[in-house]
Amino acid sequence: MNVSEVWRLNHPWAMVYSFGIDRPWLAKPTARMAFGSDIGLLYAATEAIGELPAGSAVLDVPCGSGVALRGLRRDQGIRYVAADIAPAMLERTKRTAQRHGVTDQVHTQACDVARMPFADGEFDLCVSLTGLHCFPDPGAAVAEIARVLRPGGALRASWFRTDAGARYRPQEVLGHALGLLGPSASTTQVREWLDECGFTDVRLRVSGALAYVTATKG
Secondary structure, eight states, rough: OHHHHHHHHHHHHHHHHHHTTTTTHHHHHHHHHHOOOOHHHHHHHHHHTTTTTTTOEEEEESSSTGGGGGGOTTOOOEEEEEEEEHHHHHHHHHHHHHHHOOGGGGEEEBBTTTTTOOOOOOEEEETTOOOGSSSOOOHHHHHHHHHHEEEEEEEEEEEEEETTTTGGHHHHHHHTTTTTSSEEEEEEEEHHHHTTEEEEEEEEEEETTTEEOOOOOO
């Protein structure tokens, strides 16, 4: 069973993760303790959503429980597609949209990130928060995200990096043992994939075991 299938079947950790990430007061100290990371960088990445003008299109993949929806403004007038392979996560995202009062702008889509049912250049922004390590082929995921982004479109992503060092090896081993981590990638690998896909203005930031990247589709 690959990592996508584990998430699709709603592993118990999915509920734990969703509960924690939706509560910054809990997620911030937990992420600092377990991964040495400032998870505030993840919440800050969602601010790019609120900066988009009316008529823009956003892809959130994997959307998880909808943590990125905190960046979406009411009556913003954009199209927000929350995509995930896990039906349970899509249901959580719908509930999050209701809590934030943005249901009218949010559409959910069950799909595999490596084969998404979207047109070339369909989106202005893609957010993929704590996502690349959840994919069985993160390189293919980056290529598919690049395909559906328009020229000039932006990517905001974060992931558990494979070059985090020995300090975080136990977390990596446990993640693989539970089937929750795929092959993931180092910061060097992700930069290379982004370069190959034509991204420019690539900015990588390391925070403990997690890495955060912003890039623009060329």
